[in-house]
Amino acid sequence: MDLNAARMFVAVVQAGSLSAAAARLDIPLPTLSRRIRALERQLDVQLLERSARGTRLTDAGNRLYEHAGRGVEALLEAEQAVVSDQAQLKGRLRLSLPQSFEPWWDLLAAFQHRYPDIQVHVHSTERRVDLTEDGIDVALRVGAIVHETMVARHMLSYRHVLVASPELVGRLGMPAEPDALHRLPCAAWASRVDVPPRWELGGHRIEPRSILSTNDYHHLRRRALDGDVVTELPPFLAGPAIREQRLVPLLPGHPLPEQAIHLLYPAHRHPSTIVRTYLDFCRGYLPRIVAACAVAGPG
Known part of the structure; x- marks a missing residue:
């Protein structure tokens, strides 16, 4: 199997579309599409179903991704470790946050002080975004979780x-x-x-x-x-x-009713090193968030 083509296939799945993956990999879209078709011919199976809304994994594509995603991530981490054990994380982190959720602003500032080479993009909205279609790596959600295709990490609960x-x-x-x-x-x-x-x-x-x-x-x-x-x-x-x-x-x-706060990311994606670092950082920062959500005063 062409390992470089397998890496491109994993990028397409994680990005949600060929065009988004081409931009993320910084290669021409026709080149990426040609390499994916060549991989499908090599394996003699269709991996992706293409439509105007993006791409969807076939059953065969899902099986390949389950194995290739872990392998590609392991190779990238090994490469990073060989280059430098102290190498700083670099890249972009795309987040969705509720409007006015001020405690998370402080968390993100602390995160970027710790990892200055990670560029953070925050999409602040009250609506529930589609993480794949909107290109979001991790979403902070308030309330019940209804997405079976999402991994949800409970952070805390509070009351208005x-x-x-x-x-x-x-x-x-x-x-x-x-x-x-x-x-x-x-x-x-x-x-x-x-x-x-x-x-x-x-x-x-x-x-x-x-x-x-x-x-x-x-x-x-x-x-x-x-x-x-x-x-x-x-x-x-x-x-x-x-x-x-x-x-x-x-x-x-x-x-008022208790509200639960979760961090969500797609279950079909193998979390990148940057995403895992962010999730772990949020967990470590949690006591400060809990303190910010405590109400002290009369009554």
């Missing part, structure tokens, strides 16, 4: 916090139960205008009297700090203002 300013509480009163929120002006996170916001407060579901809905938690925090609304915030956005007594937590006996 219901908050208001001391001025609003002093003016309108402290709610004693979830239904009391109906008499207060509220603002809620929402991704769609046609779906009314709902809060699960200790198993009690309410539809708050929402004068504002937005998919921007920074906007919600600003309106809460201005004394305009009751809202729910991630703990890392609410915590500093609570400690400074600029916000107060409401209904601590009726907590």
Whole structure:
């Protein structure tokens, strides 16, 4: 078997398309396509099904990738070790993060200080991206994981916090139960205008009297700090203002649901050295993320 062609085949699978792999390998697309066809002729089997949306592995291609992916990665790691045991990692890391997830900004800064030759591209969005089609190596996801084709590493869990300013509480009163929120002006996170916001407060579901809905938690925090609304915030956005007594937590006996944070990457890809390094770094940095998500203060 042509080992260089096998390496190109692995790159196509990992990139999700011939064009993306050609760009990653820095070779002309016709050259890459010709080498893959030659490999298929050599093995007398079709490895890839090609379409306008990219490429998909055949059963034979999947079997080859399971073995060739590990072999190519091992050869690359051996080459790197021979060149220099102290060689710094170089390359690009493509990540997907939720909007406003500030603790991960600090993590990425620390990661790049540790590995200055790794270029990081962050796609920040509320929607669930397709890692293969969008060229994402690792995604940070909040909430339940429904992708069976993804490897999910659980990082931590936390709860959002219901908050208001001391001025609003002093003016309108402290709610004693979830239904009391109906008499207060509220603002809620929402991704769609046609779906009314709902809060699960200790198993009690309410539809708050929402004068504002937005998919921007920074906007919600600003309106809460201005004394305009009751809202729910991630703990890392609410915590500093609570400690400074600029916000107060409401209904601590009726907590919002716990949310799980995972790192996801495609199950069919053999993780690159850079991806594995990033995953391990995140695990080591986790205590700082947990501390950032802790809310201390009254209540």
